[in-house]
Amino acid sequence: MPERQSDPKRLPNETPRPPGELEELERVWAYPPGWRKISEINNSLVGVIYIGAAFLFFLLAGVLALIMRVQLSHGDNRFIGQDFYNQIFTVHGTTMMFLFAVPVMEALSVILLPQMLAARDLPFPRLSAFAVWAYVIGGLVFFSTIFYGLAPSGGWFMYPPLTLTKFSPGDNADFWLLGIGFIEISAIAGAIEIIVGLLRTRPPGMTLDKMPIFGWSMLVFAAMIVFAFPAVILATMMLEIERSFGWPFFNAAQSGDPLLWQHLFWFFGHPEVYIIFLPAAGLVSMIVPTMAQRPLVGYRLIVVALIATGFFSFGLWVHHMFSTGIPALSLGFFSAASMAVAVPSGIQVFSWIATIAAARDRFRITTPSLFILGFLFIFAVGGLTGVMVAVVPFDLQAHDSYFIVAHFHYVLVGGMVFPLFATFYYWDPMISRNRLSERLGRYVFWLMFIGFNVAFFPMHISGLLGMPRRVWTYPSAMGWDTLNMTSTIGAFILALGVLVFVVDIFVRFRRDWETQRRQTNPWNAGTLEWLPSDLYSMRSVPIVTSRYPLWDQPNLAEDVAAGAYYLPNAATGRRETIVTSPIDARPEYLLEMPGPGWAHMFSAVFTAAFFLLLTVKAVAIALVCGAVAIFATLVWCWQLDPPPRGRVEIGGGISLPTYMSGPSSHAWWAMIVLILVAGSLYIAFVFSYLYLWTVSPGVWPLAGSSPLPDLRWAASGASLMLLSILAYGMADRALPKPGSISLSAALLMIAGALCLIAGVGIEGYAQWRSGLRPGENSYGAMVYLDIVLTGQLVATVTLMTGFALARLVTGKLDAQRRVSFESAALLAYYTAAQGLLGFLLIYGFPRMLG
Amino acid sequence: MSRAGKAEHPRWSLTTIIASLLAGPIVWSLHFLFVYGGHTLMCALGWSSEPQIIRATVIVAGGAALALLVFIARAARRWRRDAVESDGDAALSAEFQMRATLLLILLSSAGVVWSSLAAFFIAPCQTLR
Ligand code: HEM
Ligand SMILES: [Cu+2]
Numbered sequence: 003m004p005e006r007q008s009d010p011k012r013l014p015n016e017t018p019r020p021p022g023e024l025e026e027l028e029r030v031w032a033y034p035p036g037w038r039k040i041s042e043i044n045n046s047l048v049g050v051i052y053i054g055a056a057f058l059f060f061l062l063a064g065v066l067a068l069i070m071r072v073q074l075s076h077g078d079n080r081f082i083g084q085d086f087y088n089q090i091f092t093v094h095g096t097t098m099m100f101l102f103a104v105p106v107m108e109a110l111s112v113i114l115l116p117q118m119l120a121a122r123d124l125p126f127p128r129l130s131a132f133a134v135w136a137y138v139i140g141g142l143v144f145f146s147t148i149f150y151g152l153a154p155s156g157g158w159f160m161y162p163p164l165t166l167t168k169f170s171p172g173d174n175a176d177f178w179l180l181g182i183g184f185i186e187i188s189a190i191a192g193a194i195e196i197i198v199g200l201l202r203t204r205p206p207g208m209t210l211d212k213m214p215i216f217g218w219s220m221l222v223f224a225a226m227i228v229f230a231f232p233a234v235i236l237a238t239m240m241l242e243i244e245r246s247f248g249w250p251f252f253n254a255a256q257s258g259d260p261l262l263w264q265h266l267f268w269f270f271g272h273p274e275v276y277i278i279f280l281p282a283a284g285l286v287s288m289i290v291p292t293m294a295q296r297p298l299v300g301y302r303l304i305v306v307a308l309i310a311t312g313f314f315s316f317g318l319w320v321h322h323m324f325s326t327g328i329p330a331l332s333l334g335f336f337s338a339a340s341m342a343v344a345v346p347s348g349i350q351v352f353s354w355i356a357t358i359a360a361a362r363d364r365f366r367i368t369t370p371s372l373f374i375l376g377f378l379f380i381f382a383v384g385g386l387t388g389v390m391v392a393v394v395p396f397d398l399q400a401h402d403s404y405f406i407v408a409h410f411h412y413v414l415v416g417g418m419v420f421p422l423f424a425t426f427y428y429w430d431p432m433i434s435r436n437r438l439s440e441r442l443g444r445y446v447f448w449l450m451f452i453g454f455n456v457a458f459f460p461m462h463i464s465g466l467l468g469m470p471r472r473v474w475t476y477p478s479a480m481g482w483d484t485l486n487m488t489s490t491i492g493a494f495i496l497a498l499g500v501l502v503f504v505v506d507i508f509v510r511f512r513r514d515w516e517t518q519r520r521q522t523n524p525w526n527a528g529t530l531e532w533l534p535s536d537l538y539s540m541r542s543v544p545i546v547t548s549r550y551p552l553w554d555q556p557n558l559a560e561d562v563a564a565g566a567y568y569l570p571n572a573a574t575g576r577r578e579t580i581v582t583s584p585i586d587a588r589p590e591y592l593l594e595m596p597g598p599g600w601a602h603m604f605s606a607v608f609t610a611a612f613f614l615l616l617t618v619k620a621v622a623i624a625l626v627c628g629a630v631a632i633f634a635t636l637v638w639c640w641q642l643d644p645p646p647r648g649r650v651e652i653g654g655g656i657s658l659p660t661y662m663s664g665p666s667s668h669a670w671w672a673m674i675v676l677i678l679v680a681g682s683l684y685i686a687f688v689f690s691y692l693y694l695w696t697v698s699p700g701v702w703p704l705a706g707s708s709p710l711p712d713l714r715w716a717a718s719g720a721s722l723m724l725l726s727i728l729a730y731g732m733a734d735r736a737l738p739k740p741g742s743i744s745l746s747a748a749l750l751m752i753a754g755a756l757c758l759i760a761g762v763g764i765e766g767y768a769q770w771r772s773g774l775r776p777g778e779n780s781y782g783a784m785v786y787l788d789i790v791l792t793g794q795l796v797a798t799v800t801l802m803t804g805f806a807l808a809r810l811v812t813g814k815l816d817a818q819r820r821v822s823f824e825s826a827a828l829l830a831y832y833t834a835a836q837g838l839l840g841f842l843l844i845y846g847f848p849r850m851l852g
Numbered sequence: 853m854s855r856a857g858k859a860e861h862p863r864w865s866l867t868t869i870i871a872s873l874l875a876g877p878i879v880w881s882l883h884f885l886f887v888y889g890g891h892t893l894m895c896a897l898g899w900s901s902e903p904q905i906i907r908a909t910v911i912v913a914g915g916a917a918l919a920l921l922v923f924i925a926r927a928a929r930r931w932r933r934d935a936v937e938s939d940g941d942a943a944l945s946a947e948f949q950m951r952a953t954l955l956l957i958l959l960s961s962a963g964v965v966w967s968s969l970a971a972f973f974i975a976p977c978q979t980l981r
Contacts (some may be wrong), residue, residue: 042976097977201866211948302948306955313877314963317884327979331910334970335888357866398980584866586945696896 013566014654031538043131049113056106063097073492077478087474088155095158107281109193117531122579124199135606140184154178162252193224219284232683249783268319282421294361307346340392344843355574369443373424381418405465431466449499457492528553542567573650601638708773715768722761729754801828867956876957884915914968
């Protein structure tokens with residue numbers, strides 16, 4: 003591995019650069035012309051579409067909020083009907099949480115991170131493009147159900163039994179499950195991109211402790227998605243299976259338990275709140291130092307606070323279930339954790355205040371700083387009421403009242419919408435030719451700030467006076483009219499503020515798609531995203547020696563723009579970026595990136611069509627679309643894993659390989675993240691299995707279930723799993739030398755996949771033969787769910803293995819160029835391990851009970 | 853680690869970094885899982901007639917978790933001393949690393965103590981309704 007440049011004053015490359023180099027770079031990174039731009043995958047373009055879509059959903063959900071406020075403005079109002087009201091609060095909540103708050107943060111990160119890391123792009127641009135299109139299509143369809151009376155009405159957390167077919171007939175609830183499915187996919191794709199990007203595409207010298215705080219917050223954000231989203235993925239799967247096929251997971255009459263949904267949902271749902279808040283906090287930690295013109299006070303403390311918040315937030319889920327009859331001592335544990343999580347948030351707030359107080363000269367009052375001060379105020383109020391509702395007796399009073407509505411809007415709007423607007427004003431000059439108007443910005447801020455407080459503060463009081471949430475109207479005699487009218491007026495003032503902002507965007511936001519001309523560092527900030535840049539990101543990739551390189555490394559901008567740092571050209575003649583080691587960021591290899599294309603787009607469109615058509619039960623066309631989606635995905639993947647192109651010079655005497663496989667490659671890392679997702683999903687399953695057992699711990703399998711199959715079945719299934727591990731391991735050894743084809747490798751791969759298929763097949767057969775049926779009771783449902791979960795992994799592995807086989811026969815897979823095999827094998831190992839665990843659980847646990 | 857001379861300072865692998873940073877929070881979450889799951893389980897299995905046993909279990913678990921945290925903290929301190937003796941960038945990172953680890957252990961300990969306190973005030977297995 004090459005040594006890092008020890009003397010940062012000696013620049014790696016000589017200037018001036020040879021003629022034609024810049025033109026080449028521009029040619030390689032140019033967007034396709036005209037309407038074909040939509041086939042572009044560069045995050046600098048896709049990110050803008052992404053953020054635009056997310057903001058559109060904010061506006062749409064905001065309009066729904068206004069309709070609700072009009073309806074609630076005075077008692078006995080008949081402006082809209084009850085069922086419609088139920089639909090709009092559900093769609094408002096769902097859209098805000100799933101289609102706006104999480105995606106907007108991912109959108110910001112794909113725009114900002116490549117710039118902050120001075121990378122040409124993040125490692126998987128086509129994956130993000132796919133995720134964005136799936137999200138845009140799925141989201142729009144989900145939202146449009148409101149126009150046809152097809153929208154779900156069970157609230158954004160969709161509790162069964164209300165959402166079971168018996169009480170929610172029709173497709174409405176299925177649309178919720180569908181919309182959420184898309185968000186799950188795109189959130190996880192985004193998380194992979196962010197984790198691998200942050201750990202592997204930092205510029206040379208940017209050790210972990212020099213990474214911008216926004217990077218840290220996105221790292222924690224993505225890790226939280228990896229561990230939290232699987233719980234809700236499992237829950238939505240279970241609910242959809244129960245609705246479509248009647249497997250009783252949640253139906254108490256068949257020994258299911260509706261509370262299981264609440265556990266799974268909130269195990270995701272509470273961390274979700276922090277998934278939304280942490281990135282916003284990271285943004286604040288970037289803006290405050292600039293406005294104070296000094297480094298952030300307590301960088302390390304903030305990193306600690308981010309990690310601690312990420313962890314503690316998983317210990318809070320039951321505080322949404324205080325009134326469900328869980329034993330008081332358990333509530334005590336969750337209450338304690340809810341208080342504990344306030345400490346790291348407090349640490350961050352104090353760090354920001356300290357930075358503001360320590361400002362060089364004076365803290366600059368700009369529109370972004372106003373939004374940050376507004377955020378500090380509103381978020382503090384929301385935090386205080388949060389500590390209040392973490393106290394169990396108080397919560398029993400306030401539960402499901404407008405006090406809660408006030409609390410979570412203070413946290414969500416204060417904690418993420420205000421920082422987001424600060425972000426818009428602060429980073430707008432980075433992507434637009436003009437700046438948003440500072441003068442109008444003040445109006446936007448004051449309208450939003452005053453409007454917000456006028457709208458939501460009275461809700462604390464109406465809640466304490468007893469007004470329940472989710473009521474479409476109330477008798478005037480209750481005496482809540484004035485408070486509600488005030489809230490409604492406030493909501494409109496807030497909306498006016500947003501409107502002024504939208505107008506300003508239309509008037510002033512101008513993005514130069516061809517050259518990405520933009521302002522350079524108008525705020526005199528210290529971090530890399532303010533280096534001069536173009537479509538190819540920075541001209542050359544700097545060596546970073548401080549947390550605020552633009553402040554501490556003189557001449558950095560000029561030298562970077564002149565190409566004096568690493569990789570001032572398109573070294574391979576294609577799109578590429580430097581991959582560095584995860585901790586101390588030493589250049590390791592050059593990652594060749596994909597360019598514009600259509601396969602990912604087809605894949606997204608037809609995946610969306612597949613699920614949509616399934617939802618409306620047009621099964622035949624759905625299957626066709628599903629097949630097209632798979633085909634498009636295969637075409638897309640076929641272009642991955644390009645052939646090695648030898649080593650190239652990036653300057654400073656460093657030459658890097660252009661191909662990497664094994665544990666240092668970005669593909670390996672992505673696979674590991676994906677396996678973590680699958681693992682968390684399985685842990686959620688094991689939890690559910692054990693949970694349903696505790697509901698009736700006396701008899702397991704439940705009374706009336708067929709007896710457990712003989713242990714011999716488990717033994718043969720488990721042996722097959724072990725054999726498949728062996729087969730993939732041997733196939734790995736047997737991969738041929740470049741230019742030849744190996745029959746044994748092919749046969750071993752086939753054998754490995756067949757063993758996996760036989761392993762799950764045997765388990766299914768054994769259970770079926772014993773007479774157990776999934777629709778019988780919750781025990782049967784769980785046993786078959788295990789088979790479904792492992793079965794879908796086996797299907798994926800089989801597909802990937804077939805793909806690797808095709809590459810083997812076409813000479814695109816060998817002992818050197820081997821990434822497509824490695825990915826399949828990694829997933830196969832994991833699948834076998836999960837299968838083994840499944841046998842242990844399904845056969846071992848009931849026997850252990852005796 | 854102190855073997856490492858000037859030329860070859862200790863390299864932190866990503867796994868070490870993650871493991872040490874997350875040691876505190878992981879102990880906290882295991883403890884949390886144990887007391888929450890254990891309590892639910894013991895109640896479901898009908899041990900509610902023996903509240904003292906449940907209470908003692910929770911308190912002992914808290915004590916054990918705290919002891920473990922203290923142990924890890926001491927190991928981390930020792931580790932840092934070794935790393936700081938070597939020079940250069942690695943030492944800087946190690947310093948950062950270990951301080952963050954210690955702070956996280958401190959926060960986790962607070963979490964453990966708070967959870968355990970509940971057992972002193974609230975009777976096991978009773979619901980509020
Ligand atoms: C912009 C101004 C906003 C207004 C005027 C507003 C207003 C409302 C109203 C009137 C309700 C229904 C309360 C009920 O009937 O129980 C509600 C519910 C909700 N809002 Fe908002 N909201 C706003 C912004 C947001 C934002 C930014 C988020 C999240 C990021 C959000 C998340 C929610 C959620 C999760 C619910 C609960 C839905 C449910 O009960 O299922 N809101 N909001
Ligand atoms: Cu919560």
